[in-house]
Amino acid sequence: MATFIQGKEGRQFSSDMRAPVVRLLGMYSLQSVFTFIYIYLLSSVGERIAASMRKDLFASIMRQDMSFFDRHRTGEIVNRLTSDIQEFKSSFKLCISQGLRSTAQIVGCAVSLFIISPQMTAGMMVVIPAVIVTGTLIGSVLRKMSKQAQEQAARATSVSDEAISNIRTVRAFAMERKECELFNQQIEESRKLNETLGLGIGLFQAGTNIFLNGVVLATLCAGGYLLSLGQLSSGDLMAFLVAAQTIQRSLTQLSLLFGQVVRGLAAGGRVFEYLNMEPTMPLFGGLNIPFHSLLANVVFRDVTFSYPSRPSQIVLQHFDLELPAGKTVAIVGSSGSGKSTVAALLERFYDVDKGCISIDGVDIRNLDPSWLRGKAIGFINQEPVLFATSVMENIRYGRPDATDHEVIAAAKMANADEFITAFPNGYSTVVGERGVTVSGGQKQRIAIARALLKNPSILILDEATSALDASSEQLVQKALDNVTRGRTVLIIAHRLSTVQNADVIVVLNDGVIVETGTHSSLVKKRGFYWNLIKEQQKAEQTRGTA
Incomplete structure (x- = not known):
């Protein structure tokens, strides 16, 4: 280059520079290609790992027992599906x-x-191994702190999720300020934990920097001493120092990564906690009773049960009940007497602590849970949940392979076809999140159609009309009368007027059956059932005069 500047051999500039320029361009191009491959592969692998973890985690959550959802709030579960996996991926x-x-x-x-x-x-x-051991011990403490901080963040997310998903209830009770105070309290606690974690990470990185700079200083002192003894040349000292500084910079970068590693490990640990959690009750596997031989005779024999979240509180004790095939059995009683628990046990949301529940003589614990819930039993509760999709898809949820004609036939049986076709978009009408755009009676009839679509042999009605007004109740009750014929029906009822035509009425009190009979026979006894009727009549008269 100096030759060219001095004007010597200027005509050879192009020919002399061509080879190094081409080599440099080739190296730059190769670097660009490898950079592209490196970034793309890293991004692809990271996204695939995150997607796989999300799918596996969601599948694991879907497999868990109902007791798992009793113990964990929705926001906490969703936080692990979103924030924790995102933190791990980053x-x-x-x-x-x-x-x-x-x-x-x-x-x-x-x-x-x-x-x-x-x-x-x-x-x-x-020196370095001792420092590594110390750093590992400090790191374990920081990982625990990070896990606590992320758990607190999940609790804050749960509060916000609960408030937003139930905003109508919050608004109805003017609890916006209270919810904000509760959320602020959780956020403040999260802030304190994260600040403490930041302090710990900062102290760790500061100590790391002192150590790394000390290494450079020790290198200069030791190298100078060896240089004075003639055991090391000045060039070797400079090369050693440059290599040591390179190690210093690399270790500094690793120390800066430490905080991210701590958060990533804590997030991954929380995700794998759910991934490695095995349910006690399988979703698939077991016996199926052929449809042509299914009589649907249900027997509860000496059942004792308490919820896993409240093991000390016995809900049902030595409970015996038979639901004869093709008959309607109603269970009544005061709140907290265990009525809905009977329905939950028949659906096998929980397993009994003692005794057994059988269908046609087969213990339901030996039956395939997916067949039991998906085909044998239809469940309609007090507040059915509709998904934020069309009416057609909400009904088809009962049997995903059903044709449009079968969906419409089920809607007609449930007395729902008339109001559905009156919608501007008919069966394609989107009902909104949780079905907020349809009335209570309409939502209930859509739920009845959904249950009917799988043509269940056993039908459970858990206070299916208690939340409706008189006119809606009449329409829904007419639909229920249509669909209960020829099926084994279990009615959980609060309004006693809805169970008067049941073949058998069972009165529960504190998890124990105290009376059994028909409506007329129980009224003649003037016992628990008669007192319940009197209390309801008195309450209705009080509301009427108010």
Whole structure:
């Protein structure tokens, strides 16, 4: 280059520069290609890992027992599906990209250090393991702090999720300020934990920097001493120092990654906590009773049960009940007497603690749960949930392979076809989240159609009309009268007027059957059932005069 500047051999500039320029362009192009491959592969691997974890985690959550959902709030579960996996993915990408580069530099420079001066390298190898052990111990403490901080963040998310999903209830009771105070309290607690975690990570990184700078200073002192003894040349000292500084920079980058590693490990630990959780009750596997031989005779024999979340409180004790095939059995009683628990046990949302429940003589614990819930039993509760999709798809949820004609036929049986076809878009009408755009009676009839679509042999009605007004109740009751014929029906009722035509009425009190009979026979006894009727009549008269 100096020759060209001085004007010598200027005509050869192009020919002389062509080869190095081409080599440099080739190297730059190769670097660009490898950079593209590296970034694309890292992004692809990270996204695939995150997607796989999300799918596996959601599948694991769907397999869990009902007691799992009793113990964990929705917001906490959703937080692990979203925030925790996102945190793990970000940490994975960052640690791989910067961690591999820094690790490669450390290994390469460490080899160079050993070649230049085995004595000084050996001295460094004495100090570094002690520092690594100390850092590992501090790291375990910081990981625990990070896990606590993320759990607190999940609790804050749960509060917000609960308030937003139940905004109508919040608004109805003017509890906006209270919900804000509760959310602020959780956020403040989360802030404190994260600030403490930041303090710990900051102290760790500050200590790391002191150590790394101390290594450079020790290198200068030891190298100068060896230089004075003639055991090391000045060039070797400079090379050793440059390699040590490269290691220092790489270790500094690794120390900066430490905080991200802590958060990523904590997030991954929370995700794998759910992934490794095995349910006690399988979703699939077991016996199926052929439809042509299914009589649907249900027997509860000496059943004792308490909820897993409240093991000390016995809900049902030595409970015996038979639901004869094709008959309607109603269970009545005061609130908290265990009526809905009977329905939950028949659906096998929970397993009994003692005794057994059988269908046609087969213990339901030996039956395939997916067949039991998906085909044998139809369940309609007080507040059915509709999904934010069309009316057609909400009904088809009862049997995903059903044709449009079968869906419409089920809607007609449930007295729902008339109001559905009156909608501007008919069966394609979107009902909104949780069915907020349809009335209570309409929502209930859609739920009845959904249950009917799978043509169940056993029908459970858990206070299916108690939340409706008189006119809606009449329409829904007419639909229920149509669909209960020829089926084994279990009615959980609060309004006693809806069970007067039942074949058998069972009165529950504190988990124990105290009376059994027909409406007329129980009224003549003037016992628990008669007192319940009197109390309801008195309450209705009080509401009427108010």
